[in-house]
Amino acid sequence: MTKPFVLIVEDDPRLNEIISITLQADFELETCLDGNTALERLKHSIPAIVVLDLNLPGTSGADILAHIRADDRLAKTRVILATADE
Numbered sequence: 153m154t155k156p157f158v159l160i161v162e163d164d165p166r167l168n169e170i171i172s173i174t175l176q177a178d179f180e181l182e183t184c185l186d187g188n189t190a191l192e193r194l195k196h197s198i199p200a201i202v203v204l205d206l207n208l209p210g211t212s213g214a215d216i217l218a219h220i221r222a223d224d225r226l227a228k229t230r231v232i233l234a235t236a237d238e
Contacts, residue, residue, distance in 0.1 A: 155180045156200035161190040161216065162234060163208050171203055171234065187211030191219060199229055206235040 158179040162168040168183050175181060179201070184190040188210035190202075202220065206213035213235065220226045 157182070157197065158201045158203065159184065159190065159193060159197065159199040160203045161187070161208065161213065162203065162205045164205075167205075167234070175203075185209075187213065187216055190216055194219065194223070194226065198225055201230045201232060203232045203234050206233060206237050 156179055158175055158181050160168060160171050160175075160181060160183040162171060162183070163185050165185070168185065172181055172183060182193065182197075184193060187208040190208070191211050194216075204213050204216060208216075213233070217231060220229055220231060
């Protein structure tokens with residue numbers, strides 16, 4: 153059985169690593185350190201989950217979330233916001 157795919161979009165390398173270590177046993181992971189890379193990756197994949205920071209260089213996390221919600225291919229993708237915003 154294959155593991156579900158998770159895309160981690162977090163620009164802080166330490167937080168990115170912590171999230172990755174936490175999830176690596178149960179999920180296939182890919183990480184992005186900026187919003188532009190994340191949008192490009194979402195063109196070619198359908199993650200089960202996106203762990204998303206809202207404050208990113210390049211494209212903002214809010215814009216990525218809007219893109220996910222507008223793309224029918226990603227209708228079943230769940231998003232977990234990992235941000236310091238209120």
